[in-house]
Amino acid sequence: MSENVLMLDGVCKSYRGFELRNVSFVLPRGYIMGLVGPNGAGKTTTIRLIMDLARPDSGRIAVLGQQMAANQIELKRRIGYVPENHEFYSDMTVNWTAQFVGRQYPTWNEARFRELLQRYDVDPRKKIGALSKGTKAKLAMALALAHHPELLILDEPTSGLDPVVRRELLSDLLEFVADGDRSVLFSTHITSDLERVADYITFIVNGRVAASDEREVMLERARASNPTASIEDLLWTYAKGGH
């Protein structure tokens, strides 16, 4: 069992009009890390780089202790990935989609998937195109959880979900890491989700890592000067260029 499920070291990626510079952080096994930042800060880019959907210009990325490019299939089997805009075949049903996805993962647990669908209140006979945005998000989550991955990577999983479902999802994340062997990385700009659930937080502002540490440590440091400091306050500080 590797100690760090995610390791980014000096990752740089430049696009026209946007640049990710020197992104470094580490996620130890068994914990939840929140990737926080304003819209356009580079959270999705970072996640796409981790998932090998884009390649860094420089720097190293190790996922589950290995290089994604070399062991793509094996690693992806152990990762549950929910992108911000999960796109499925809109004319196909939930059942068909589940069957298609399930076949790709040797660890797929059909019973678990059905249980999640029921809990998330998703009608398996419906066509993807007929699902609401929130329901599609829940389906994407169910598909990611059903094959018992070691690492969950979620890009804005709670945006667009009502508070009840958000709570449910966060509760599921905690349940997910309960055995100590599984880890979660999720990016969000909804800081309240992180206030209670994140063990570690990495702040990304303007393509750079402003800070990356244990949530408790960062909050304590901030509360030395402002007793009611929250993650949102910290984000505000970093976004304004402070530290």
Added chain:
Amino acid sequence: MDITVSANNPVPLYQQIVHQVRAKVLTGELKAGDPLPSIRQLASQLIASVITTKRAYSELEAEGLIVTRAGLGTFVADLDPETIVELKKEVVMEHLEEGVRVARQLEFVDEEINRLFRQALDGSEKRV
């Protein structure tokens, strides 16, 4: 274990856990030897991060209120009655000292603080 935490509370989450567990131990709701949920179980139950519950348990253990037995789990510590009284005193003192600190900040002198304290004591008797 019946505990709730709120992220809206200015008190840090881990401290909310410490306070509530401590209160339960001191009032006898949790007796010596009672098992506590594991760090991760508690995290899952409260929808709080693992490091938070870990920290709470560390502090409770440092205060001598709980013990972790390798392989068996976490349990309420065996506290003799004197220690419990001492701990209760500590809790009260914490609150009283906070009251003194605020009073001094508001520039009250010691006699006035004393009088305010007697007032509070009498006041709460009347309410009971």
Added chain:
Amino acid sequence: MLGLVWKDFYINRSQLVFPAIVLCAIALLAAVGRSSPTTVDYAVPLLFTYSGLMVPFFALNSAMLEEKNRTLAFLRSLPMRADAIVASKFVAPLLVGVLWVGASALAAIIMQAGMGEHTVSIMSGMLLVCATLPIAAIELVVFFRFGASAARTALIVVVGTVYLVPLLAQGLVAKVKPIVVAMMDPEPVHVVLFAGGSLLLYFAGMLIAQAIFRRREM
């Protein structure tokens, strides 16, 4: 990869329905003994037209649906090789072509049996399908590099070129005529060579598309 091919078949099944109906109608009419020279006069060009359309249009529809659903990124995030995704996009239309050749050959045989004479060359249908393979390959390579709209444009341009070139180059017309005649009733050796060449070009296109897609960022 086969799972992906099956997925492509299922998602693009509408492309297969109408040609299948036409084939069944032709075969049915022939079997019922209604085949006549006039029927054949309609059936043959129809079969021919479909032969020329099946592969490139199935490939195009498959590409367009993939793009409309924005599912290429979804496929890339699954634990499968990028090469397999590309391969399925090439194999599915090829399979459609093979099935069409087989089915239309069957229909032709039934028609011939009803007519009692050699009415249409099965070989020429196969030749036409093979001729469309490189066109589909170009289309798919463009899709993987530039997207479905560009692929559609590429198809229009290539088909237009194939038709226009002999028209514009008058000198070529004389040379083209014997080729067309040969195509109507080709010798098996030529067919095999032609098929082999087309398949080679088709799979070369697949390799190029795979190289392109591997490098592409989603």
